[in-house]
Amino acid sequence: MESIELKLPLSAAGRRLDQTLAELLPDYSRGRIQHWLETGQLRVDGEARRRRDKVRGGEQICLHTNPALEVQTAAPAQEIDFALVHEDAHLLVINKPAGLVVHPGAGQPDGTLLNALLHHNPELxxxxxxxxxxxxxxxxxxxxxxAKSLIAHQSLVTQLQARLVHRDYRALVRGDLISGGSVDQPIGRHPQARTKMAVVASGRPAISHYRVLKRFGHCTLLGVRLETGRTHQIRVHMAHLRHPLVGDPVYARARQPFPAHAPAAEALRNFPRQALHAIGLALEHPASGETLSWEIPMAPDFAQLLTELDQPPEVRE
Structure with a gap:
């Protein structure tokens, strides 16, 4: 059985129940939460509620369900390449390439990592x-x-919620940072542009720790460790510091050019994506309890950009 108990915050007063729960339970889809409400598995103050009901804040939420009895994933299996870093009976660790969407959504019905995983292992x-x-x-x-098993899924969700999964990134940001630090600023939907995230007072807690690895003059390579895992967290926090990621089409000021004299200015201008790579991961194995960690090389395009930035001016020319 899977059990969840929580109390709705007072700040949620007046909002739809399913929207509030989707924000409080980010590791579950809104469709799954709505299913729980419709079947009465998820109760509010001990009673079944409709998903569109408004909340007053302070209600007690209780869920008891058996994940094994739910049909969770209905999507076509598709043969799509991804690099496998580790696999056992409970876990898959992969190296996701840039350009691959993680799971289907609006405008991307298939061709995603989820489809690739179902081809790799239909039991998923x-x-x-x-x-x-x-x-x-x-x-x-x-x-x-x-996760490859129900045990692993429950364990990983719990570890993520308890901030026990360690995720390390490399980020190339615009500007010359003097030192590292932390950003502790809440993140939520942008009040005007609903497809973007932003630092907003009503957002969910978000904490990023960063350290300077190398300075290139007009940009800086950072090591970033996430304490929380909000949508676009590193991109939003770095933009909040006025040091957006190189190549970020959403959070960097539109078409802001690098000066012609900047190291590898053309390569920086032409980098086709946000310069962000998840390089390290550590967690507790769901079955053995052993602490496992992995570290991978930089993505080839990111590594090439850093190589060009490292070249002396006469070589770049």
């Missing part, structure tokens, strides 16, 4: 989102962990 169809418990943006490369 029995798990929520084919075992996907966290995501990377389409154009972010690097490490992701996927």
């Amino acid at each position: 169809a029995a798990l929520p989102r084919a075992g996907i418990v966290h995501r990377l943006d389409k154009d972010t490369s690097g490490l992701m962990v996927v």
